[in-house]
Amino acid sequence: GENVEQHPSTLSVQEGDSAVIKCTYSDSASNYFPWYKQELGKRPQLIIDIRSNVGEKKDQRIAVTLNKTAKHFSLHITETQPEDSAVYFCAASNVNAGNMLTFGGGTRLMVKP
Amino acid sequence: NAGVTQTPKFQVLKTGQSMTLQCAQDMNHNSMYWYRQDPGMGLRLIYYSASEGTTDKGEVPNGYNVSRLNKREFSLRLESAAPSQTSVYFCASDRSTDTQYFGPGTRLTVL
Numbered sequence: 047g048e049n050v051e052q053h054p055s056t057l058s059v060q061e062g063d064s065a066v067i068k069c070t071y072s073d074s075a076s077n078y079f080p081w082y083k084q085e086l087g088k089r090p091q092l093i094i095d096i097r098s099n100v101g102e103k104k105d106q107r108i109a110v111t112l113n114k115t116a117k118h119f120s121l122h123i124t125e126t127q128p129e130d131s132a133v134y135f136c137a138a139s140n141v142n143a144g145n146m147l148t149f150g151g152g153t154r155l156m157v158k159p
Numbered sequence: 160n161a162g163v164t165q166t167p168k169f170q171v172l173k174t175g176q177s178m179t180l181q182c183a184q185d186m187n188h189n190s191m192y193w194y195r196q197d198p199g200m201g202l203r204l205i206y207y208s209a210s211e212g213t214t215d216k217g218e219v220p221n222g223y224n225v226s227r228l229n230k231r232e233f234s235l236r237l238e239s240a241a242p243s244q245t246s247v248y249f250c251a252s253d254r255s256t257d258t259q260y261f262g263p264g265t266r267l268t269v270l
Contacts, residue, residue, distance in 0.1 A: 047218070052201075080258070089249060089261040090202070135201055141256040144209050145190060146217060149201035 048073040050138050052150025059126050060158055067153045069136035070118045076138040078145065079112060079119050084133045084152075093134075094121070126157045161185055163262035165250050171268045172240045180235040180265050182250030190255045191233035192217075193225060195246040196264075202249060208233055209255065240269045 049072040059065050071079075077098035082090035096103045096110045096119065103110050107126075112119040123130055133154050137147040166181045184191065189210050194202040194217075204217030208227040222244060224236045233252075237244060250262040 050201075078256075089263050091261070092258050095258065137201075144207065144215075145253055145255055145257075145259065146192070146204055146207055147202070147259060148218075149203070151201045152199070 048148040050148050050150040056154045058156045065123045067121045069150050071138040075140045078139045078141045081121050082135045128157050131157045165262040169266050183232045184252040188252035192251040193235045194249045242269045245269045
């Protein structure tokens with residue numbers, strides 16, 4: 047089955063700096079890669095996703111890049127703000143075989159004011 | 160439009176007790192999922208239902224059963240709870256090829 051590795055497990059940045067979180071996956075059939083943000087005690091919420099037919103996607107301060115050959119994808123947050131502090135999860139699935147997500151272990155991002 | 164709802168929010172069980180976690184969605188989604196999240200870890204798939212009337216095992220199905228009661232509802236049952244099942248349980252739904260939406264979670268403690 048699919049295996050998703052996520053690094054780093056914790057990340058501390060100064061407000062205004064950029065943050066990068068990286069994930070690798072094992073199953074070459076995976077074609078959908080969402081990123082979720084989870085605040086303490088809350089449900090995971092989708093912040094951005096990318097499909098295997100594109101290499102990059104941006105939404106304001108957030109971007110995701112995908113390298114299918116190397117089987118890795120990354121989340122980039124620019125101009126970080128204290129409200130970006132949360133746990134971020136990457137995930138992977140093959141939507142052609144049912145959208146069962148395999149999650150990475152999570153990254154705790156702390157943005158210091 | 161409530162999205163995905165779950166009941167109860169919190170539950171404490173003794174070892175060997177049984178309970179059912181309820182999940183409902185009002186987005187007309189075909190697929191529904193149950194995940195568990197242990198402290199400091201990502202979510203792991205327990206069971207899923209690709210459509211009404213079908214269910215399949217995920218990564219960690221042992222000790223659980225599910226029922227897809229209709230298109231809206233997908234329940235998770237613990238027949239004989241064990242301390243290893245202490246976790247936060249999330250239900251999710253989607254249209255099978257798109258964004259998965261999560262419920263608020265059920266925090267379960269088994270003593």
